[in-house]
Amino acid sequence: MRVIRTVAVNVFRESVRDRVPYNLVAFAVLLMAASYILGQLTAGQDVKIIKDLGLAATSIFGLFIAIFIGIGLVSKEVERRSVYALLAKPLSRSQFILGKYLGLALTLTVNVAVMTVALYAVLAYMGWVQTPAMKAAAELPAVDPALLKAVLLITIELMVVTALALFFSTFSTPLLSAALTLGIYIAGRFNADLRHLDAIVNARPVVWLARAAYHVLPDFAAFDVKTEVVHGLPVPAGYLAATAGNGVLYIAALVAAATLIFSRRDFK
Amino acid sequence: MPAAIRTDALTKDYAVGFWRKRPYRALDALTLEVPAGEVFGFLGPNGAGKTTTLKLLMQLIFPTAGRAEILGRPAGDVATRRRIGYLPENPYFYDYLTAEELLQYFGRLFGYDAAERRRRIGALLDRVGIASERRLQLRKFSKGMLQRVGIAQALLNDPEVVFLDEPMSGLDPIGRRDVRALILELRDQGRTVFFSSHILADAEALCGRVAVVAAGRLAAAGRLSDLHAFQARGWELVVAGLTPEVIARLGAAAGRATEISPGRYTLELSLSQPPERLLPELTAAGGTLVSLNPLRDSLEDFFMQRVAAVGRGARGDTPGSGA
Amino acid sequence: MTAAPARLPLAGLALAALAGAILLQAVRDLRYPRNEALRAGVLYVRSPEAMRRLTFGFQALAADVYWVRALQHYGGDRLDARAGAAGPRYQLLYPLLDIATTLDPYFNIAYRFGAIFLGEPSPGGPGRPDQAVALLRKGIAAMPQKWEYYHDVGFVYYWRLRDYQAAGHWFQRAAEQPGAPNWLPSLAASMLTRSNDRATARFMWQQLLKSEQAWIRTSAERSLLQIEALDQLDQLEAALRRVGAQGGGYAWSSLIARGLLRGVPLDPAGVPYELEPSTGRVHVGPQSPLWPMPDETVHPR
Numbered sequence: 001m002r003v004i005r006t007v008a009v010n011v012f013r014e015s016v017r018d019r020v021p022y023n024l025v026a027f028a029v030l031l032m033a034a035s036y037i038l039g040q041l042t043a044g045q046d047v048k049i050i051k052d053l054g055l056a057a058t059s060i061f062g063l064f065i066a067i068f069i070g071i072g073l074v075s076k077e078v079e080r081r082s083v084y085a086l087l088a089k090p091l092s093r094s095q096f097i098l099g100k101y102l103g104l105a106l107t108l109t110v111n112v113a114v115m116t117v118a119l120y121a122v123l124a125y126m127g128w129v130q131t132p133a134m135k136a137a138a139e140l141p142a143v144d145p146a147l148l149k150a151v152l153l154i155t156i157e158l159m160v161v162t163a164l165a166l167f168f169s170t171f172s173t174p175l176l177s178a179a180l181t182l183g184i185y186i187a188g189r190f191n192a193d194l195r196h197l198d199a200i201v202n203a204r205p206v207v208w209l210a211r212a213a214y215h216v217l218p219d220f221a222a223f224d225v226k227t228e229v230v231h232g233l234p235v236p237a238g239y240l241a242a243t244a245g246n247g248v249l250y251i252a253a254l255v256a257a258a259t260l261i262f263s264r265r266d267f268k
Numbered sequence: 269m270p271a272a273i274r275t276d277a278l279t280k281d282y283a284v285g286f287w288r289k290r291p292y293r294a295l296d297a298l299t300l301e302v303p304a305g306e307v308f309g310f311l312g313p314n315g316a317g318k319t320t321t322l323k324l325l326m327q328l329i330f331p332t333a334g335r336a337e338i339l340g341r342p343a344g345d346v347a348t349r350r351r352i353g354y355l356p357e358n359p360y361f362y363d364y365l366t367a368e369e370l371l372q373y374f375g376r377l378f379g380y381d382a383a384e385r386r387r388r389i390g391a392l393l394d395r396v397g398i399a400s401e402r403r404l405q406l407r408k409f410s411k412g413m414l415q416r417v418g419i420a421q422a423l424l425n426d427p428e429v430v431f432l433d434e435p436m437s438g439l440d441p442i443g444r445r446d447v448r449a450l451i452l453e454l455r456d457q458g459r460t461v462f463f464s465s466h467i468l469a470d471a472e473a474l475c476g477r478v479a480v481v482a483a484g485r486l487a488a489a490g491r492l493s494d495l496h497a498f499q500a501r502g503w504e505l506v507v508a509g510l511t512p513e514v515i516a517r518l519g520a521a522a523g524r525a526t527e528i529s530p531g532r533y534t535l536e537l538s539l540s541q542p543p544e545r546l547l548p549e550l551t552a553a554g555g556t557l558v559s560l561n562p563l564r565d566s567l568e569d570f571f572m573q574r575v576a577a578v579g580r581g582a583r584g585d586t587p588g589s590g591a
Numbered sequence: 592m593t594a595a596p597a598r599l600p601l602a603g604l605a606l607a608a609l610a611g612a613i614l615l616q617a618v619r620d621l622r623y624p625r626n627e628a629l630r631a632g633v634l635y636v637r638s639p640e641a642m643r644r645l646t647f648g649f650q651a652l653a654a655d656v657y658w659v660r661a662l663q664h665y666g667g668d669r670l671d672a673r674a675g676a677a678g679p680r681y682q683l684l685y686p687l688l689d690i691a692t693t694l695d696p697y698f699n700i701a702y703r704f705g706a707i708f709l710g711e712p713s714p715g716g717p718g719r720p721d722q723a724v725a726l727l728r729k730g731i732a733a734m735p736q737k738w739e740y741y742h743d744v745g746f747v748y749y750w751r752l753r754d755y756q757a758a759g760h761w762f763q764r765a766a767e768q769p770g771a772p773n774w775l776p777s778l779a780a781s782m783l784t785r786s787n788d789r790a791t792a793r794f795m796w797q798q799l800l801k802s803e804q805a806w807i808r809t810s811a812e813r814s815l816l817q818i819e820a821l822d823q824l825d826q827l828e829a830a831l832r833r834v835g836a837q838g839g840g841y842a843w844s845s846l847i848a849r850g851l852l853r854g855v856p857l858d859p860a861g862v863p864y865e866l867e868p869s870t871g872r873v874h875v876g877p878q879s880p881l882w883p884m885p886d887e888t889v890h891p892r
Contacts, residue, residue, distance in 0.1 A: 002376070002379065003377055006373065006376040007377075010362075013364075013365075014362070017364040080360045081360050082361055082362055083328075084326070084328060084354075084356040084359070085354065085355075085356055085359060085374075085418070085421060085422075086374075087326070087327075087328060088326050088349060088352070088353070088354035088431075089349060089378065090346050090347065090349040090378065091346070091377055190656070192625075192663075193659050215613055215616075215617070216609075218612070219616055219620075222616075222619070222620075222625070236623065238622065238623070239619065239622075239623045242615055242618065242619035243619060245615050246612050246615045246616050246619065249608045249609070249611045249612035249615060250608070250609070250612045252604070252605075252608035253604075253605045253606070253608035253612060254605075256601055256604045256605035256608060257605040259601060260598060260601045260602055260605060263598075263601075264598070266328075266330060267323070267328045
């Protein structure tokens, strides 16, 4: 709807004015410097390393943006009270939340897209510079469309983290929101280990708790298929669909909960 | 004509204390009616519940009990927001936007197309006097300029009812004069203006009716002229060009005289000493009138009385629509 | 009122979406199981020292994580083996255990697990007794008075490497440590003198049966069953030799006919033994849980 789109575009504009794009520049510089240095050192392994580096950096930069902008999405407006004048306009509180979320999602998507293009550009250059012997020795092409599978899941993973940050931002301070979001992200990354906690801990209640947490928390490690695409291992379409769907459902749950909390809030 | 704004036993409690046991009653059963087309002053000392009432009307907070209506619809109705404007107290907008971009943002929320937005924004920026700063980022705006932007965004949609929370705060005398003129203009255009203030002089100059709150309760409501305590209890004249002998000769007629500087005096007259009678004598004695002001109870004094009255259970002037 | 959306449908949506997410996650994990250990490490950091520096402050926690990964890796590859998948397995078991014990040098379980399973031949393990000994030496360096580690080294030399002199030596050193059980000296002695004794092996495994660790007990049970099978193999082969080959060769029917067997004989795990008709040799079937049997040289003639 028009109103949601207006709010979303405003969030995007704020992130641009807040110098978020500078991180894209940092990323591009990092990637190009790394590729140059590696080109001087190793023969053949540099393409793989650049792929690893590019994907990892996309994920990490994206994570920082998702958390640090996400925690302030709502709380900043409420704290500074710019929300007063805004909510006197004809938009409902749920439209506000949705707009904020979609705006940050848009920012992240643009970010990831730019970084992916930069990565492919660097890979294309490296592929162009490769000797035929190196090309033959490499198992995978430098410009490998399979990387996009990893990028897709990275994007969805970032959207889930954003939804988490938004959720916390509707009722707690930025500092606490950041801690909680980061904590859940880390727990989610080690999700599989929670399942096997009985290998190191003997107390049954703790093990049961860990197992419950394993089921409820999103398994962020599942979104990480960087290793597979870089090594040419298969990533089935069914897996992509299920994981993407899993992410979308978590997002829906978190945004709905955020709307619920925000819609009944008193603004001091 | 139906009331523009109506509240019915509107109450707001806040839970305070670590265990949230003792609620703090910020607003206690406020019942008010504001007729359309008037300038209505919502007065009270700081902390009396004025901002709480406005936030309840804008549904920034939710009532513990009671109801509020704007233009016949419940407060918080999204459709009604097309017809109202709101200026928050000490407004803050978005640092990184320019004045023009802010109004564009809000204009889009109202659904105006580009041409419409341009027309409205241009007119408003001129009207509030910040046309030359339209491209400046809001983070560079002074408090007074922000207030003007606030008024502009409140009027963007040609509202029938305008809510202003302390509209004069942070303005210099020129700014205050401008805002006063603007409020009168809004009234002349047939809009309802509901503004809160703790400055009596503003209310006097602008309002048809007022309501007075103190400690979360309604202490008085009605036409200014009907509220006794707002009437003068005396006069204060500042005169120049007199000598101590003249003062001595005037005697009791001059009331209580205090010298400000050689030749310049302040004369305090009681209600029974109309200044019109004194003026010819002063002029004859060679004096000139510098200023003439009614002496009143300060708003604080008035409130102290009303609060005490409210506290004793007496209700004084009846709340609700004045005669 | 209005700007505030209805609470109940929204809460319902949130819960339904969460339930859906949990369900989808479970279904996906069933359909596409992932082996965490293998992925996480296409181990970037192979060097335990580097790992130690990277996880400064959180070493014990990291050690735990690596231990869990080691177990998952072992379990996962074990399942693959049972399913008949081909290829080298358990590649990461030693590196994972090595890192875990570098991060936490007192990680007792890791040492003992490695002692038993690193030496285990395929398909039950990587068949690397040298790795087992290396790991245990590390443990001894960290905890020089733990008799269990010396004992475990001796065990590896005896059971996997068939170096009876070395085994006896290590058992002797174990016996010298404080708290060593009183059966160790006699074990050392029999190792050094006869060294080739099924009874000794049985005795050693029976001691391990008393361990606190469940998987050590399981291993001991299995090994004891294997020793029982060895006894049965002896008896079966002896009986077959006595009866002699018939026209087509040796056959169970000859024993059944004479009432020596009631049917095809089963090993202690319940799987039928296999008979080579031409030679009269009997083996434990490859699909038996007891397979592969310990080396034939332990099987005296």
